[in-house]
Amino acid sequence: AQKVTQAQTEISVVEKEDVTLDCVYETRDTTYYLFWYKQPPSGELVFLIRRNSFDEQNEISGRYSWNFQKSTSSFNFTITASQVVDSAVYFCALSRLDTGRRALTFGSGTRLQVQP
Amino acid sequence: DGGITQSPKYLFRKEGQNVTLSCEQNLNHDAMYWYRQDPGQGLRLIYYSQIVNDFQKGDIAEGYSVSREKKESFPLTVTSAQKNPTAFYLCASGTATTNEKLFFGSGTQLSVL
Secondary structure: OOEEEOOOOEEEEEOOOOEEEOOEEEOOOOOOEEEEEEEOOOOOOEEEEEEEOOOOOOEEEOOEEEEEEHHHOEEEEEEOOOOHHHOEEEEEEEEEOHHHOOEEEEOOOEEEEEEO | OOOEEEEOOEEEEOOOOOEEEEEEEOOOOOEEEEEEEEOOOEEEEEEEEEEOOEEEEOOOOOOEEEOOOEOOEOOEEEOOOOOOOOEEEEEEEEOOOOOOOOEEOOOEEEEEO
């Protein structure tokens, strides 16, 4: 079975603070993909990043960075110098390739509130 | 502009009533998905379809039905058998392989009167 755990239900920070959102996953697949999505108050999920299981390089995109560690089954997301516009619910997700059931498994999400 | 359109944005259901949520995409995607979002529970898969005229149950399919008669459309019916239908419903589409990102609609909030 596949599972994604986001233990942080809600995080509140003050603008310009750095914040890290945790994601831990479980899978028996040797090949899999991990994703982060952002859900602003409008409701639509917005894709942020995709990472495959063979690529453990960290990635940085502007104020966003991702740390993928296969040894600990974690795919953490850091926002540097947070801004009010970063306030949203963030979801980590894992692709399911087993038994032909091809769909994403999502974590429960972390609500980030950035205070001005 | 290409994208996914869900309608209506808000929907109310009476006891014993079936209601249908619409999802249309013009991205030429083969795969479409329905997810249910409850507070604190993330997104749970209801049904998905990899190709026209074929669909599979997800983790919480009981009380729901779907059809996929056209590539562009994947409507979800919430039947009277679904005893706790109040939730936010999200439709998504993508290529047939899940290593590619999904595109999401803006959701439908369903409430029970």
